[in-house]
Amino acid sequence: MNNLQTEKIVVIGNGMIGQRFLEQLVSRAESHPVDVTVFCAEARPAYDRVQLTSFLSGKSAADLNLVPEGFFEHHGIALRLGDKAVAIDRERKVVRSARGHELPYDKLVLATGSYPFVPKVPGTEWQDCFVYRAIEDLEAIRVAAKTAKVGTVIGGGLLGLEAAKALHDLGLKTHVVEFAPRLMAVQLDDSGGRLLRHKIEALGVAVHTSKATKEIVKGTTCRYKLLFADGSELETDLIVFSAGIRPRDQLAKAAGLTIGERGGIAVNDHCQTNDPNIYALGECALWSGRLYGLVAPGYQMAEVTARHLTGETDARFPGADMSTKLKLLGVDVASIGDAHGVAPDALNYVFTDEASGIYKKLVVSGDRKRLLGAVLVGEADDYGSLLQLTLNAIALPEHPEDLILPAREGGASKGMGVDALPDAALICSCNNVSKGALCCAVADGATSLGALKKNTKAATTCGGCAPLVKQILDAQLKKQGVDVKNYLCEHFDYSRQELFHLTRVGGLKTFDQIISKHGKGRGCDICKPAVAGILAACWNEFVLKPKHAPLQDTNDYYLANMQKDGTYSIVPRVPGGEITPEKLIVMGEVAKKFGLYTKITGAQRIDLFGARVEQLPLIWKELVDAGFESGHAYGKALRTVKSCVGSTWCRFGVQDSVTMAVNVENRYRGLRSPHKLKMAVSGCTRECAEAQGKDVGIIATEKGWNLYVCGNGGIKPRHADLLVKDIDDATLIKYIDRFLMFYIRTGDRLQRTATWLDNLEGGIDYVRKVVCEDSLGLGAELEADMQRFVDTYECEWKKAINDPETLKRFHHFVNSDAPDSNVVFVAERGQIRPAREDEREGEPEAVV
Amino acid sequence: MTARPNVTITKRDEWVAVCKLSDIVPDTGVCALVHGRQVALFRLHDDSVYAIDNLDPFSKANVLSRGIVGDMKGELVVASPIYKQHFNLLTGQCLEDADVRVAAHAARVDGDTVSVKIN
Numbered sequence: 008m009n010n011l012q013t014e015k016i017v018v019i020g021n022g023m024i025g026q027r028f029l030e031q032l033v034s035r036a037e038s039h040p041v042d043v044t045v046f047c048a049e050a051r052p053a054y055d056r057v058q059l060t061s062f063l064s065g066k067s068a069a070d071l072n073l074v075p076e077g078f079f080e081h082h083g084i085a086l087r088l089g090d091k092a093v094a095i096d097r098e099r100k101v102v103r104s105a106r107g108h109e110l111p112y113d114k115l116v117l118a119t120g121s122y123p124f125v126p127k128v129p130g131t132e133w134q135d136c137f138v139y140r141a142i143e144d145l146e147a148i149r150v151a152a153k154t155a156k157v158g159t160v161i162g163g164g165l166l167g168l169e170a171a172k173a174l175h176d177l178g179l180k181t182h183v184v185e186f187a188p189r190l191m192a193v194q195l196d197d198s199g200g201r202l203l204r205h206k207i208e209a210l211g212v213a214v215h216t217s218k219a220t221k222e223i224v225k226g227t228t229c230r231y232k233l234l235f236a237d238g239s240e241l242e243t244d245l246i247v248f249s250a251g252i253r254p255r256d257q258l259a260k261a262a263g264l265t266i267g268e269r270g271g272i273a274v275n276d277h278c279q280t281n282d283p284n285i286y287a288l289g290e291c292a293l294w295s296g297r298l299y300g301l302v303a304p305g306y307q308m309a310e311v312t313a314r315h316l317t318g319e320t321d322a323r324f325p326g327a328d329m330s331t332k333l334k335l336l337g338v339d340v341a342s343i344g345d346a347h348g349v350a351p352d353a354l355n356y357v358f359t360d361e362a363s364g365i366y367k368k369l370v371v372s373g374d375r376k377r378l379l380g381a382v383l384v385g386e387a388d389d390y391g392s393l394l395q396l397t398l399n400a401i402a403l404p405e406h407p408e409d410l411i412l413p414a415r416e417g418g419a420s421k422g423m424g425v426d427a428l429p430d431a432a433l434i435c436s437c438n439n440v441s442k443g444a445l446c447c448a449v450a451d452g453a454t455s456l457g458a459l460k461k462n463t464k465a466a467t468t469c470g471g472c473a474p475l476v477k478q479i480l481d482a483q484l485k486k487q488g489v490d491v492k493n494y495l496c497e498h499f500d501y502s503r504q505e506l507f508h509l510t511r512v513g514g515l516k517t518f519d520q521i522i523s524k525h526g527k528g529r530g531c532d533i534c535k536p537a538v539a540g541i542l543a544a545c546w547n548e549f550v551l552k553p554k555h556a557p558l559q560d561t562n563d564y565y566l567a568n569m570q571k572d573g574t575y576s577i578v579p580r581v582p583g584g585e586i587t588p589e590k591l592i593v594m595g596e597v598a599k600k601f602g603l604y605t606k607i608t609g610a611q612r613i614d615l616f617g618a619r620v621e622q623l624p625l626i627w628k629e630l631v632d633a634g635f636e637s638g639h640a641y642g643k644a645l646r647t648v649k650s651c652v653g654s655t656w657c658r659f660g661v662q663d664s665v666t667m668a669v670n671v672e673n674r675y676r677g678l679r680s681p682h683k684l685k686m687a688v689s690g691c692t693r694e695c696a697e698a699q700g701k702d703v704g705i706i707a708t709e710k711g712w713n714l715y716v717c718g719n720g721g722i723k724p725r726h727a728d729l730l731v732k733d734i735d736d737a738t739l740i741k742y743i744d745r746f747l748m749f750y751i752r753t754g755d756r757l758q759r760t761a762t763w764l765d766n767l768e769g770g771i772d773y774v775r776k777v778v779c780e781d782s783l784g785l786g787a788e789l790e791a792d793m794q795r796f797v798d799t800y801e802c803e804w805k806k807a808i809n810d811p812e813t814l815k816r817f818h819h820f821v822n823s824d825a826p827d828s829n830v831v832f833v834a835e836r837g838q839i840r841p842a843r844e845d846e847r848e849g850e851p852e853a854v855v
Numbered sequence: 856m857t858a859r860p861n862v863t864i865t866k867r868d869e870w871v872a873v874c875k876l877s878d879i880v881p882d883t884g885v886c887a888l889v890h891g892r893q894v895a896l897f898r899l900h901d902d903s904v905y906a907i908d909n910l911d912p913f914s915k916a917n918v919l920s921r922g923i924v925g926d927m928k929g930e931l932v933v934a935s936p937i938y939k940q941h942f943n944l945l946t947g948q949c950l951e952d953a954d955v956r957v958a959a960h961a962a963r964v965d966g967d968t969v970s971v972k973i974n
């Protein structure tokens with residue numbers, strides 16, 4: 008390095024902001040060589056103070072570390088760990104350290120943070136009095152808590168409540184003592200504070216407001232006793248002071264730098280003190296009369312300082328927002344902007360749900376056009392979107408109250424969506440990442456939340472913005488998806504929906520026609536089954552016709568579900584779950600004859616497992632002869648229509664749910680769709696058939712049926728939405744016809760109705776318009792499509808066992824009648840099961 | 856527990872006729888027993904034939920012949936019906952895992968007869 012040009016930079020403090028400054032500096036060092044020395048009073052380099060409390064719940068100091076491995080060495084930065092700067096000589100431009108070193112500087116950066124304020128009352132010197140700022144403080148609290156029963160936090164602000172949670176989690180009976188009449192006086196109004204108090208008390212933490220601590224004396228039942236100004240007292244074994252923080256400005260003050268009236272090193276927009284060679288940033292800095300006790304503004308100052316110091320003379324700190332969202336003692340709390348409504352003619356919208364402990368307040372401008380601030384207690388999911396509305400002065404919807412009222416059944420979903428945000432909207436305030444920056448990163452290939460976090464640093468500090476970051480990611484992917492993401496696979500530059508349309512409109516009947524016209528290559532295991540499903544839904548031809556057979560997923564190819572050992576299962580249709588004793592006996596006998604494992608499924612039918620491929624037609628011949636049909640357990644098709652006994656037997660039933668279920672199952676059996684379809688019919692609102700967990704759910708009412716759609720169990724359960732109420736049988740069938748065909752036409756590959764709806768522009772309201780109001784004028788066509796399908800239905804197994812060409816396929820070997828000797832069963836609870844690896848004799852023949 | 860009669864020592868360098876071409880639906884596979892070894896045999900749309908082991912190394916089930924055939928970035932492949940890994944029909948190489956390869960065998964069509972030679 009050329010020493011003549013190299014600037015000597017000394018940094019005092021290696022806290023969160025000091026460290027961020029170093030990172031910003033070295034990222035610019037190429038154009039501006041520097042020689043950096045850092046004084047760090049603490050015993051360890053920068054760590055995540057925001058996550059400090061997690062130290063008590065098992066995180067180690069190493070987990071909290073913020074400094075990338077080898078950072079100082081790699082960038083040639085001298086770190087003076089455990090060495091405190093004690094004096095600045097501005098004349099000679101040197102800094103002196105506690106160990107007596109003198110270091111010259113060209114530029115000096117003060118990032119000394121703040122220290123906890125401890126009120127000057129007698130007794131604070133007792134050994135069980137602590138503050139809550141550094142890892143060492145928490146270590147000491149943990150040790151003291153081991154022999155303590157009662158702990159008290161003095162201070163009911165953000166940090167105090169966090170400390171209270173820590174004591175509570177350490178198993179102490181915990182008290183919070185607050186001087187003001189409410190908790191979190193800075194952020195919350197009276198009602199919000201009261202609700203928070205109730206919630207916290209419900210957890211067993213005692214809250215004492217309007218209490219001024221006068222003295223700490225020896226206790227009688229506990230180690231100490233707090234004496235309050237109003238004459239009351241409180242016994243406690245340990246005390247944590249969290250009564251606010253004060254900027255660490257003594258060093259600067261002694262050096263003659265300008266200090267604010269109530270503390271803080273005064274800086275200009277470039278973060279320079281009144282000595283242009285000295286900068287101050289983070290919690291020790293006073294900008295425009297304001298101190299910031301949060302990381303986000305500090306991070307911004309770090310960037311501004313680094314830029315200014317390396318020659319960007321126009322870098323300016325514009326001030327920062329103090330909105331916060333936190334989980335305090337498990338309670339979500341958020342405060343945005345002008346939470347107290349101090350702006351002239353500001354209007355309040357307040358929603359209180361004392362039963363669930365939710366309080367939400369919007370502060371809106373007098374003309375109701377802008378959101379000025381908000382307070383959320385008990386539920387703060389809307390924090391991100393409300394903050395964006397405030398910061399970007401976005402025009403409010405007609406009914407601002409909808410933003411905080413719980414979504415009503417069938418009502419439009421609330422919020423305004425990330426699309427309403429301008430590119431400049433600051434999404435992650437901790438790391439200063441805008442919506443535009445996130446969108447760019449997504450476009451550059453950061454298509455997962457993990458990659459996006461890594462590339463932009465968004466959502467890596469407090470995490471409060473994570474839901475919003477995810478929404479932006481999803482919205483971007485969706486936008487790109489129109490071009491790229493929805494493509495079926497490398498063989499088709501179309502989504503399933505587009506391909507469905509092309510197939511139907513073009514009258515295309517085979518995969519070869521479709522791929523030669525609209526695709527490229529030979530196809531694969533993604534597009535072939537998808538096209539097979541489209542062809543089946545459009546033309547309903549036998550899926551095992553030679554031209555369709557090669558497209559089928561293995562399960563469809565053998566009309567049975569392949570199990571882990573290569574054997575198959577057999578699920579006959581049992582419409583509505585209703586079965587005669589004769590049929591039950593047949594199933595039992597078939598299972599016995601072929602030695603199959605027998606199980607009642609989770610969907611009201613019976614599954615027979617362990618059939619070898621060559622046994623399938625034999626088994627099905629017996630079942631078909633006894634009147635059974637394929638249950639399509641293998642297909643992306645209608646599975647079961649579950650039912651409850653309904654009015655026929657049940658004393659509460661108001662309609663005949665079994666008859667309806669049987670009719671519905673028989674109507675839609677075999678219907679191929681983007682993913683499997685499940686339905687259920689309940690005879691009354693008690694809902695024993697769990698219809699609201701199904702793609703189509705039907706619930707009997709006194710007047711007819713309520714139709715629910717797009718429910719799901721499985722991986723991501725979703726309750727179905729009510730589509731329409733109290734309709735008669737004919738209307739019910741008409742609407743289900745339309746609904747299903749609309750989904751089949753527009754759904755994506757392997758997209759169940761629940762995800763389909765969640766991704767559908769306009770949501771359930773849109774579906775209701777299409778299905779019930781026929782807004783697209785498609786109703787008759789959709790019904791006709793369905794009727795054609797119903798009229799051409801044939802049982803696939805019946806067809807298979809009567810077709811010699813198809814039957815040829817049901818052999819394990821093309822040149823031998825031997826079974827697959829690799830299939831080995833053992834007995835368990837009186838039935839067979841596949842042998843485990845350790846139960847088999849020898850290994851199957853190895854690979855070359 | 857049963858032994859495994861169809862797992863015996865395989866003879867090499869010997870063509871074995873296993874079936875007629877018309878026994879295989881175009882673009883699908885069958886399983887042939889060749890000297891006791893299970894071989895997945897595929898016929899593509901152009902009547903070319905390919906043979907690889909039938910044993911799926913991931914599930915340890917004899918099922919590769921029942922997978923869907925197709926191409927991925929120009930390579931001819933079959934997808935395992937159990938966990939959907941892809942295997943190159945010419946080399947047996949697994950596309951998802953460089954360390955996994957199943958044996959590939961020679962296959963040919965004479966008139967209507969398909970023969971396999973174990974490699």
Ligand code: SRM
Pocket residue numbers: 568569570576577578606607608609610611612613614640646647683685700701718719720721722723759
């Ligand atoms: C047999 C059965 C379990 C049982 O012993 O009870 C079962 C077995 C399988 N289920 Fe299931 N599911 C069975 C009821 C369910 C239910 C309960 C229900 O239908 O009421 C659910 C939750 C309800 C739902 O679907 O919303 C269910 C949610 C799933 C899912 C997750 C679907 C989702 O949307 O998240 C899968 C995976 C998938 O489809 O991609 C799955 C996939 C499977 C597969 C196909 C897994 C596989 O690829 O091998 C299993 C093979 C079935 C076979 O060989 O016959 N199975 N599965 C049940 C057969 C029901 C029937 O008679 O047809």
Ligand SMILES: Cc1cc2nc3c(=O)[nH]c(=O)nc-3n(C[C@H](O)[C@H](O)[C@H](O)COP(=O)(O)OP(=O)(O)OC[C@H]3O[C@@H](n4cnc5c(N)ncnc54)[C@H](O)[C@@H]3O)c2cc1C
Pocket residue numbers: 019020021022023024025026046047048049056057058059060090091092093118119120121139140141166169255258288289290291299300301302303305333469
């Ligand atoms: C428990 C807890 C929870 C918090 N939660 C949040 C949150 O959720 N969101 C949020 O935005 N903020 C939160 N904060 C505040 C946040 O941690 C601070 O805003 C941030 O750490 C300030 O960074 P800083 O670098 O300015 O100061 P600090 O992190 O305090 O770093 C200053 C460093 O300088 C050192 N130093 C001081 N004087 C000297 C000297 N003379 N010589 C050498 N070294 C010196 C100090 O020892 C210290 O290591 C929380 C704070 C605490 C304690």
Ligand code: SF4
Pocket residue numbers: none
């Ligand atoms: S829950 Fe999982 S293991 Fe059980 S049947 Fe369903 S898919 Fe198979």
Ligand code: FES
Pocket residue numbers: 434435436437438465466467468469470471472473
């Ligand atoms: S706002 Fe804190 S991590 Fe993004």
